[in-house]
Amino acid sequence: MTGTAANLAALVLAAGFSSRMGRLKSLLPLGEATVIERSIGSFLEAGVQDVRVVLGHRSEEIARVLEASGVTTIMNHEYEEGMYSSIRAAVRSLEPKVEAFFLLPGDLPLVRWQTVQHLTTIFAESGKRIIYPCFNGERGHPPIISTRYAQHILSWHGEGGLRALLNQYEDDALDIEIADPGVLLDMDTPEDYQRAVQWFKRGYVPAVQECMDLLEELKVDGRIVEHGRAVAQLARKWAMMLNQCGCRLNLDLIQAAGLLHDLAKGKPDHARVGADTLRERGYHAVAEIVAGHMDLGPEADAAIDERAILFLADKMVQGVRRIPLEERFQEKQKRFAAEPEILKNINRRLNHALAIKARIENLLGFTIETMEPRG
Structure with a gap:
C-alpha cells in the first residue's frame, strides 16, 4: 500500500x-x-x-x-x-x-x-x-x-x-x-x-481545542505551549477589562493568537514563519497578529488593538512567569551593549511596549503588574 x-x-x-x-x-x-x-x-x-x-x-x-x-x-x-x-x-x-x-x-x-x-x-x-x-x-x-x-x-x-x-x-x-x-x-x-x-x-478564528490540536499536530515543544497558554490568559484578561472601558477587542482572536504566537519558535524569523503557517490554514486574522508579536513596527503608536495587546503580553511573560518589562529586556540590553544597531532595535521595542502599557493603564486606571489603582 x-x-x-x-x-x-x-x-x-x-x-x-x-x-x-x-x-x-x-x-x-x-x-x-x-x-x-x-x-x-x-x-x-x-x-x-x-x-x-x-x-x-x-x-x-x-x-x-x-x-x-x-x-x-x-x-x-x-x-x-x-x-x-x-x-x-x-x-x-x-x-x-x-x-x-x-x-x-x-x-x-x-x-x-x-x-x-x-x-x-x-x-x-x-x-x-x-x-x-x-x-x-x-x-x-x-x-x-x-x-x-x-x-x-x-x-x-x-x-x-x-x-x-x-x-x-x-x-x-x-x-x-x-x-x-x-x-x-x-x-x-x-x-x-x-x-x-x-x-x-x-478569516476563521480557531477555538481553543483547535489551537491545541494544531500545536500537537506541529509537534510544538511543551514549554512553548505552556508559554502560549500564559500569554493568552494574560492578554485575554486585559482585553476583557478594556472592553468594559469601551474598547471592542475580539477576545477569541486574542486568545487564539496568544496560544499560537510561538508555534514556529526556534526557526529563523519565527513570527513570519508562524504567520505563514496560519495563513495556509485559513487563519488569516490570527496570522496578522502573530506576525507582529515580536515587533509592531511604526504603527506601535496607534490605538490599542489585538496586535498591541499580544505584543505587550508576550513581553511581560517569560516562560510562564509574569515579569516587569524592564526585567524582560535587561538581559538582551546587556548582551548586545557593544552592538549599537541591535541595541537600538531592542530599545525601540521596549519603548513601544512601555507606550502600550501606559495607554492601557490610562484606560484602566491602575498598573497592570499589580492590578492596583495608580497613584
Whole structure:
C-alpha cells in the first residue's frame, strides 16, 4: 500500500438539486471562486491530480465552470435517485490502477489542502483501508476508502447510504483527529452559506481545542505551549477589562493568537514563519497578529488593538512567569551593549511596549503588574 497522491483519486459529488439551499450550491460564490471550485481546490493543491466531479442537475453549467481546472466530469443520469447513485457512478469510473479514493460531497468547500495531505500520509503509513478525518471526535469528510470495497459499493442496495455499508468494516477503519473544522462544515441551507461567506471575509478564528490540536499536530515543544497558554490568559484578561472601558477587542482572536504566537519558535524569523503557517490554514486574522508579536513596527503608536495587546503580553511573560518589562529586556540590553544597531532595535521595542502599557493603564486606571489603582 503506497497511498501517494499519484495513485489516489478524489471523487466530488455535485449532482444534486440543492433543494434546501434554494439555489444551485455548486455555483454560489465563495471568496474569489465558486463553491465547487473551492471543493476541488483542496485536492489539487494537495497534489491529487485525479479529481473527478459527478454531475447531474444543471450539469452543463457546472461543467463550464470546471473546464479550466482539468478535472474529469462524470455524468450521473440517475441523480434523481439521490446521493448514493452519484457514489456508484463515481466508483464505477475508477480504473484498476487507482488504489483508493477520497469522497467529498460538493457542498463541503472549507476542507483545507493540508488535511488532504495529512490523510494521504496516514493512509500510506497506517495499513488501514478506511481513514476518517475527525474534528472534536466527530467523523467528517473526505474519508479515504480503499478500492478493495469498490464492488461492495456497487452492489450495495443503498439503504442507509455509504455509511451503513462501511459500518460493516470498522476493523479496517482509523479515525484521525485533525485541526480542521472544515471537515464538518457543509452548506445545506442559506444560513450555512452565509457562515461560510463570513469565514472567508474575516478569516476563521480557531477555538481553543483547535489551537491545541494544531500545536500537537506541529509537534510544538511543551514549554512553548505552556508559554502560549500564559500569554493568552494574560492578554485575554486585559482585553476583557478594556472592553468594559469601551474598547471592542475580539477576545477569541486574542486568545487564539496568544496560544499560537510561538508555534514556529526556534526557526529563523519565527513570527513570519508562524504567520505563514496560519495563513495556509485559513487563519488569516490570527496570522496578522502573530506576525507582529515580536515587533509592531511604526504603527506601535496607534490605538490599542489585538496586535498591541499580544505584543505587550508576550513581553511581560517569560516562560510562564509574569515579569516587569524592564526585567524582560535587561538581559538582551546587556548582551548586545557593544552592538549599537541591535541595541537600538531592542530599545525601540521596549519603548513601544512601555507606550502600550501606559495607554492601557490610562484606560484602566491602575498598573497592570499589580492590578492596583495608580497613584
